[in-house]
Amino acid sequence: xxxxxxxxxxxxxxxxxxxxxxxxxxxxxxxxxxxxxxxxxxxxxxxxxxxxxxxxxxxxxxxxxxxxxxxxxxxxxxxxxxxxxxxxxxxxxxxxxxxxxxxxxxxxxxxxxxxxxxxxxxxxxxxxxxxxxxxxxxxxxxxxxxxxxxxxxxxxxxxxxxxxxxxxxxxxxxxxxxxxxxx
Numbered sequence: 001x002x003x004x005x006x007x008x009x010x011x012x013x014x015x016x017x018x019x020x021x022x023x024x025x026x027x028x029x030x031x032x033x034x035x036x037x038x039x040x041x042x043x044x045x046x047x048x049x050x051x052x053x054x055x056x057x058x059x060x061x062x063x064x065x066x067x068x069x070x071x072x073x074x075x076x077x078x079x080x081x082x083x084x085x086x087x088x089x090x091x092x093x094x095x096x097x098x099x100x101x102x103x104x105x106x107x108x109x110x111x112x113x114x115x116x117x118x119x120x121x122x123x124x125x126x127x128x129x130x131x132x133x134x135x136x137x138x139x140x141x142x143x144x145x146x147x148x149x150x151x152x153x154x155x156x157x158x159x160x161x162x163x164x165x166x167x168x169x170x171x172x173x174x175x176x177x178x179x180x181x182x183x
Contacts, residue, residue, distance in 0.1 A: 066134075084176060093172065113177035122162065138159055142174045
Protein backbone atom coordinates (compact mmCIF):
# COMPACT_ATOMS: atom_id res chain seq x y z
CA UNK A 1 0.00 0.00 0.00
CA UNK A 2 2.77 2.44 0.93
CA UNK A 3 5.64 0.49 -0.62
CA UNK A 4 7.97 -1.61 1.48
CA UNK A 5 9.93 0.53 3.86
CA UNK A 6 11.47 -1.14 6.90
CA UNK A 7 10.96 1.99 9.03
CA UNK A 8 7.25 2.24 8.17
CA UNK A 9 6.57 -1.47 8.58
CA UNK A 10 8.40 -1.56 11.92
CA UNK A 11 6.40 1.45 13.10
CA UNK A 12 3.14 -0.17 12.02
CA UNK A 13 4.11 -3.39 13.83
CA UNK A 14 4.79 -1.48 17.05
CA UNK A 15 1.51 0.39 16.76
CA UNK A 16 -0.43 -2.79 15.98
CA UNK A 17 0.72 -4.58 19.12
CA UNK A 18 -0.11 -1.56 21.26
CA UNK A 19 3.32 -0.92 22.74
CA UNK A 20 3.99 2.39 24.42
CA UNK A 21 5.27 5.38 22.54
CA UNK A 22 8.66 5.10 24.29
CA UNK A 23 9.20 1.58 22.94
CA UNK A 24 9.06 2.83 19.36
CA UNK A 25 12.49 4.43 19.78
CA UNK A 26 12.48 5.75 16.22
CA UNK A 27 12.11 9.53 16.43
CA UNK A 28 13.67 9.95 12.99
CA UNK A 29 10.63 8.22 11.46
CA UNK A 30 8.30 10.70 13.13
CA UNK A 31 10.31 13.75 12.12
CA UNK A 32 9.62 13.26 8.43
CA UNK A 33 5.82 13.43 8.72
CA UNK A 34 3.19 15.81 10.02
CA UNK A 35 0.65 14.63 12.59
CA UNK A 36 -2.05 14.48 9.90
CA UNK A 37 0.14 12.37 7.57
CA UNK A 38 0.95 9.91 10.35
CA UNK A 39 -2.68 9.69 11.34
CA UNK A 40 -3.63 8.87 7.75
CA UNK A 41 -0.65 6.57 7.19
CA UNK A 42 -1.44 4.33 10.17
CA UNK A 43 -5.22 4.60 10.17
CA UNK A 44 -5.57 0.96 9.06
CA UNK A 45 -3.62 -0.30 12.10
CA UNK A 46 -5.72 -1.77 14.92
CA UNK A 47 -4.37 0.70 17.50
CA UNK A 48 -5.95 4.09 16.90
CA UNK A 49 -3.83 7.19 16.65
CA UNK A 50 -5.52 8.65 19.72
CA UNK A 51 -4.48 5.65 21.81
CA UNK A 52 -0.89 6.10 20.66
CA UNK A 53 -1.00 9.84 21.39
CA UNK A 54 -2.30 9.21 24.93
CA UNK A 55 0.70 6.95 25.59
CA UNK A 56 3.21 9.58 24.50
CA UNK A 57 5.69 10.45 27.27
CA UNK A 58 5.23 13.80 29.00
CA UNK A 59 7.62 16.57 28.00
CA UNK A 60 10.76 16.81 30.15
CA UNK A 61 10.57 19.30 33.03
CA UNK A 62 12.10 22.74 32.67
CA UNK A 63 13.67 24.79 35.43
CA UNK A 64 10.92 26.36 37.52
CA UNK A 65 8.30 23.63 36.92
CA UNK A 66 6.47 22.34 40.00
CA UNK A 67 7.04 18.57 40.23
CA UNK A 68 7.53 15.91 42.91
CA UNK A 69 6.71 18.14 45.86
CA UNK A 70 8.86 21.12 44.87
CA UNK A 71 10.32 23.23 42.08
CA UNK A 72 12.53 21.63 39.43
CA UNK A 73 16.07 22.98 39.70
CA UNK A 74 17.89 20.90 37.11
CA UNK A 75 19.68 17.60 36.76
CA UNK A 76 23.06 15.96 36.95
CA UNK A 77 24.23 12.76 35.29
CA UNK A 78 22.66 10.65 38.04
CA UNK A 79 19.77 12.61 39.56
CA UNK A 80 17.20 15.41 39.24
CA UNK A 81 17.19 18.23 41.83
CA UNK A 82 13.90 19.47 43.33
CA UNK A 83 13.88 22.57 45.58
CA UNK A 84 11.43 23.17 48.44
CA UNK A 85 9.21 26.13 47.58
CA UNK A 86 7.97 28.24 50.45
CA UNK A 87 9.12 31.41 52.15
CA UNK A 88 8.76 29.52 55.43
CA UNK A 89 11.95 27.55 54.75
CA UNK A 90 14.15 30.62 54.24
CA UNK A 91 14.96 30.86 57.92
CA UNK A 92 18.32 31.73 59.39
CA UNK A 93 20.13 29.10 61.40
CA UNK A 94 23.58 27.80 62.18
CA UNK A 95 24.88 24.98 59.96
CA UNK A 96 23.90 22.04 62.19
CA UNK A 97 20.39 23.36 62.81
CA UNK A 98 19.90 24.07 59.09
CA UNK A 99 20.99 20.55 58.19
CA UNK A 100 18.73 19.03 60.86
CA UNK A 101 15.72 21.14 59.74
CA UNK A 102 16.18 20.08 56.10
CA UNK A 103 16.58 16.39 57.02
CA UNK A 104 13.46 16.42 59.20
CA UNK A 105 11.30 18.37 56.74
CA UNK A 106 7.95 16.82 55.75
CA UNK A 107 6.68 18.80 52.76
CA UNK A 108 4.00 17.78 50.25
CA UNK A 109 4.18 14.16 51.41
CA UNK A 110 7.94 13.82 50.89
CA UNK A 111 10.44 13.17 53.69
CA UNK A 112 13.75 12.98 51.79
CA UNK A 113 14.72 16.66 51.91
CA UNK A 114 18.37 17.62 52.46
CA UNK A 115 20.67 20.62 52.64
CA UNK A 116 21.89 21.27 49.06
CA UNK A 117 25.44 20.73 47.85
CA UNK A 118 27.55 23.65 46.64
CA UNK A 119 26.84 22.83 42.98
CA UNK A 120 23.08 22.85 43.63
CA UNK A 121 23.16 26.25 45.35
CA UNK A 122 25.27 27.56 42.44
CA UNK A 123 22.44 26.42 40.17
CA UNK A 124 19.94 28.29 42.36
CA UNK A 125 22.11 31.39 41.91
CA UNK A 126 22.35 30.91 38.13
CA UNK A 127 18.57 30.56 37.67
CA UNK A 128 17.56 32.95 40.46
CA UNK A 129 15.32 35.17 38.28
CA UNK A 130 13.50 32.19 36.71
CA UNK A 131 12.97 30.51 40.08
CA UNK A 132 11.69 33.69 41.76
CA UNK A 133 9.41 34.43 38.79
CA UNK A 134 7.82 31.01 39.37
CA UNK A 135 7.27 31.61 43.10
CA UNK A 136 10.45 30.36 44.79
CA UNK A 137 10.80 33.52 46.98
CA UNK A 138 14.58 33.20 47.32
CA UNK A 139 16.32 36.04 49.19
CA UNK A 140 18.97 37.46 46.87
CA UNK A 141 21.16 39.45 49.25
CA UNK A 142 21.85 36.83 51.93
CA UNK A 143 24.08 33.76 52.05
CA UNK A 144 22.66 30.21 51.87
CA UNK A 145 24.22 27.19 53.58
CA UNK A 146 25.48 24.28 51.49
CA UNK A 147 26.26 20.75 52.62
CA UNK A 148 29.76 21.03 51.13
CA UNK A 149 32.39 21.12 53.87
CA UNK A 150 35.88 22.58 54.04
CA UNK A 151 37.46 21.03 57.08
CA UNK A 152 35.19 21.91 60.00
CA UNK A 153 33.60 24.84 58.11
CA UNK A 154 30.93 24.85 55.38
CA UNK A 155 30.48 26.74 52.13
CA UNK A 156 27.83 29.41 51.70
CA UNK A 157 26.67 31.13 48.50
CA UNK A 158 25.18 34.59 47.98
CA UNK A 159 22.50 34.09 45.33
CA UNK A 160 22.52 37.57 43.80
CA UNK A 161 26.07 37.34 42.45
CA UNK A 162 27.18 33.75 43.17
CA UNK A 163 29.79 34.76 45.74
CA UNK A 164 31.08 31.71 47.61
CA UNK A 165 32.62 31.82 51.08
CA UNK A 166 33.52 29.43 53.86
CA UNK A 167 31.76 30.15 57.16
CA UNK A 168 32.14 28.66 60.61
CA UNK A 169 29.17 26.41 61.47
CA UNK A 170 27.92 28.66 64.30
CA UNK A 171 27.26 31.59 61.96
CA UNK A 172 23.63 32.35 61.06
CA UNK A 173 22.75 31.98 57.34
CA UNK A 174 19.68 31.13 55.29
CA UNK A 175 18.96 27.59 54.14
CA UNK A 176 16.65 25.97 51.60
CA UNK A 177 15.93 22.26 51.41
CA UNK A 178 16.24 20.22 48.22
CA UNK A 179 15.54 16.62 47.32
CA UNK A 180 17.22 14.40 44.77
CA UNK A 181 15.39 11.99 42.48
CA UNK A 182 17.86 9.41 41.21
CA UNK A 183 17.57 8.24 37.62
